[in-house]
Amino acid sequence: MFAGVLHQIMSGIATGGIYASVALALVMIYQATHHVNFAQGEMATFSTYITLTFINAGFPYWIALGIAVVLSFIVGVAIERVLMRPLANAPVLASVGVFIGLLLIVNSLSGWFFDYTIKQFPTPFPDHPMLGGYLSGHELGSTAVTLIVLISVYLFFRHTRLGLAMRAAAFNPVSSRLVGVRVGWMLALGWGLAAAIGAIAGAMVAPVVFLDPNMMAGILLYAFAGALLGGIDNPLGAVIGGFMVGVIENLGGAYLVGTELKLTLALVIIVTVLTIKPTGLMGRKVFSRV
Amino acid sequence: MTNLLEAKGLHAAYGETKVLHGIDFAVRHGGVTALLGANGAGKTTALRAICGMVRTRGEINLTGKRIEGMATEDIVRLGVAQVPEGRGTFMELTVEENMRLGAYTRPAREATQDFEHMFEYFPRLKERYKQQAGTLSGGEQQMLAIVRALLLRPKLLLLDEPSFGLAPLIVQEIFRILARIKQDEGVSILLVEQNASIALEFAEDAYVLETGRIVMAGSSSDIVKDEGIRRSYLGY
Numbered sequence: 001m002f003a004g005v006l007h008q009i010m011s012g013i014a015t016g017g018i019y020a021s022v023a024l025a026l027v028m029i030y031q032a033t034h035h036v037n038f039a040q041g042e043m044a045t046f047s048t049y050i051t052l053t054f055i056n057a058g059f060p061y062w063i064a065l066g067i068a069v070v071l072s073f074i075v076g077v078a079i080e081r082v083l084m085r086p087l088a089n090a091p092v093l094a095s096v097g098v099f100i101g102l103l104l105i106v107n108s109l110s111g112w113f114f115d116y117t118i119k120q121f122p123t124p125f126p127d128h129p130m131l132g133g134y135l136s137g138h139e140l141g142s143t144a145v146t147l148i149v150l151i152s153v154y155l156f157f158r159h160t161r162l163g164l165a166m167r168a169a170a171f172n173p174v175s176s177r178l179v180g181v182r183v184g185w186m187l188a189l190g191w192g193l194a195a196a197i198g199a200i201a202g203a204m205v206a207p208v209v210f211l212d213p214n215m216m217a218g219i220l221l222y223a224f225a226g227a228l229l230g231g232i233d234n235p236l237g238a239v240i241g242g243f244m245v246g247v248i249e250n251l252g253g254a255y256l257v258g259t260e261l262k263l264t265l266a267l268v269i270i271v272t273v274l275t276i277k278p279t280g281l282m283g284r285k286v287f288s289r290v
Numbered sequence: 291m292t293n294l295l296e297a298k299g300l301h302a303a304y305g306e307t308k309v310l311h312g313i314d315f316a317v318r319h320g321g322v323t324a325l326l327g328a329n330g331a332g333k334t335t336a337l338r339a340i341c342g343m344v345r346t347r348g349e350i351n352l353t354g355k356r357i358e359g360m361a362t363e364d365i366v367r368l369g370v371a372q373v374p375e376g377r378g379t380f381m382e383l384t385v386e387e388n389m390r391l392g393a394y395t396r397p398a399r400e401a402t403q404d405f406e407h408m409f410e411y412f413p414r415l416k417e418r419y420k421q422q423a424g425t426l427s428g429g430e431q432q433m434l435a436i437v438r439a440l441l442l443r444p445k446l447l448l449l450d451e452p453s454f455g456l457a458p459l460i461v462q463e464i465f466r467i468l469a470r471i472k473q474d475e476g477v478s479i480l481l482v483e484q485n486a487s488i489a490l491e492f493a494e495d496a497y498v499l500e501t502g503r504i505v506m507a508g509s510s511s512d513i514v515k516d517e518g519i520r521r522s523y524l525g526y
Contacts, residue, residue, distance in 0.1 A: 161390070161398060168380055168391050175378035177362040178341065178371070179438060180395040 007134050008250045014139035015208070016246020017146030021201040022216075022223035023230070023238040024153065025194035030232050031170040032190045033084070035095045036224065039102035041216030044198030046106050047072040048206050048215070049114045051199065052121060061124040069199045076195025080188040088184075110213035121206035142204035149200055150239055153193070157235070166190060218263055222249060225269040231283025241280065245269060293351075294319045294478045295340070295446055300348035302332070302339040309335045311502040312348065316495075317446060322472060322479040324493035324510065326486045326524060331499040333482040334375050337448045340480075341365050341372050352446070367395055371444035375451060377435040381424030385415055385434060388423050392438030401441060408437045411467050429460040436468070440475065447477050453485045461485070465492055486524035490514050498523050 022040065029037045047068050054064035083102065087095050125141030135143075157163035169176045169186035176183050202216065209215055222245050230241025245266065253262040273280060295317040302310040309332045317323045325333045339346045342362045350358040357365050366372075380388050389408070393401030409416040412433040418426060423434060432452055439447055452468070453461040465488055472479060483489035490496060490510040498506040498519060506519050513519060520526060 161394070164383075164387055164390060165394060168383065168387075171382050172378065172380050174343075175374065175380060176391070177343075178366060178374060178378060179391045179442065180363050180366040181391070182363050 004254075005251070008254045009247055010131070010134045011136075011139055012247035012250030013243055014135060014143045014246070015205075015250065016226075016243035017143045018201050018205045018219060018242075019222045019226045019245050020239040020242025021146050021149055021197050021204075022219060023227040023242040024150065024235055025197045025201070026223060026227045027232060027235050027238040028190050028194045028197075030227070031235070032166075032187050033095070035092070035099065036232075037102075037194070038096075038099040038220075039106055040194065040198055041220030041223075042103050042106040042110070042213075043072070043076070043195055044202040045211075045213060045216045046110050047195065047199035048121065048202030048211055049110055051203050052119065052206075052211060053114075055122060061122065065200070065203050068203070069196045072195040072199040073192040076192040077188045079195075080191035084187070084191070085184065107213050114213075116213055119211040121203070121211045123207040138207055145200065145204055149197060153197070153235075162189070218266075221263065221266045221270075222246070225266040225273075228270055228273045228280055231280030234280070234282045237280055237282030240282070292319055293317065294321075294353060295480065296349075296351040297336070297340070298349040298351075300336070300339060300346060300350065302335050302344045302346045304335075304344060309344075309502050310339065310346075313497075313499070313502070313504050315497050315504065315507070317478050317480045318495065320476060320478055321495060322481060322493040324481045324483060324489040324496040325499060326483060326489060326496055326513075327499035328523065328525075329484070330501065332502040333499055334450055335502075336499075337372060337374075337450050337480070337482055340448060341370060366442065369443070369445035370448065371439035371442040371446070372448040373432075373435045373439045373450060373452065375454070377428075377431045378438075379423045379426070379431045379434060381422070383423055385418045385421055385423050385426070388434055388438055389415075389441060392441030395442060404441055404443075408440065411471060412437060429456050429464070432456065432460075432464060433467075436464075436471075440471065440477075444477055447479045449479060449481045451482055451484060453483060453488060461488065468492065486520075487526055 022044065025040050026036055029035065050071055051065050051068040054067050055061060083098055087098060123138040126137035128137055130137055130140045157167055165181045166186045166189060169181055169183045173183045205219060206215065223242060226242035226245040227238040229244060230237030230239065248269065249262055249265050252265045253259045257264065293316040297313065297315050299312045299314065300310055301308065301312055313336070315323065315325065325336055327333055335344060338344045340350060342360050342365050346358055348358065349356065352368060352370065357368065380391065389405060393404065414430055415433055415437060418430060423431065426434060452464055469492065471477065481489055481493055490513060493510050496508065496510045496513050497504050498513065500523060505523065506513060
């Protein structure tokens, strides 16, 4: 019994890592724009197809992933510059409309270019169980990759000039301009980073759930639950929330509701957080004068 | 002495609401100019217009270069630093990070050396260096805003009501330090103030604004002497 629970918690942490990175990508854009990019998951799926294309073309796994990450970054920046920039002062619903449009377009592009059949995606990690059989090689490896990504993002934001400027632009765009920060480019950079993180998350999750154009739909929901649970404006909170949702999902699926109803847990978390503590566990209360 | 900044026929509007109706003013090289007037006269808008933060019409010259219509970031990079209304503190960031942002456009190493120099003016910020800026008192945030602007190494410093919401003793302290800064750094200053008496003491030239028009311009001493202007517009 205990070994079983432990096993569920460990693999919950492994999938939670994926949710954490997608949640982080969501928060990155939310912080800067106060919008949730609904197309984040579909963009990650498309990036995963790009990785697969380069792998099939004979590139080594990590090189292929590296190329996809760089391309995703560029496309992320381009989307902000071309699609979101003109909407900078538009009402919320206009942005939401564009996000949903983007979701449908990217989803269809995935299907159009790479067809709708479910594809296998390779893992670069060994195939045998590790840590005394509690985790598969891929679970352990993908958790490690996720942690490396999260720590690098943290270090980038804490300890680089550009990271500081991006945080400043998110908190206080007016003051940022007055010290010479190019706020528009910081937003574009945020989009690029979010897309790049999505590319990695996609490659880590694809070997488990298999690759098809709708691969990220469920994952985005869990990630959104994680981001809300931790606090949608707090990157660290979103990461912790992502891991928690992974564990809750796995334990709930195994002992509470069964695997078929697992996705419902994400919705339950979303509704619970929004009704009881809308700021999330680590979010900041925002007051505005009217 | 020539002028560092010259505005000619400057109009400004927020959407449909026109706030400035063609005003002329100038800041001399190494000089201090004050814009005075009641609430809503357009003083803050004039500063925003210089930094490209509102829609404007008319001419703004910075050392002979036309800057109207340029992006805020580019105007700032030409050496125009603004201490904005409400101080513009990055509340969520530390004092150190606020200062690093002030020096954002300069090489990091050079700027860090400047930090010590800034602490000579405002030793209190050194004590607060690692603290979250949102926890500072109003006076300390004003000091931080001035330091953030100075770290840009500006030619022109725009100050928007540095006395706002501060106790009289702290206002005096800040203006005493500003006078030192003006001496030592060779920076020209455009000061917007509601507190006319302290502003006229600090500035050499002054303009009095009323609802977007200039009603008097001249040296500070002339304006102090003009009892009519003092009573009707400056309220003391």
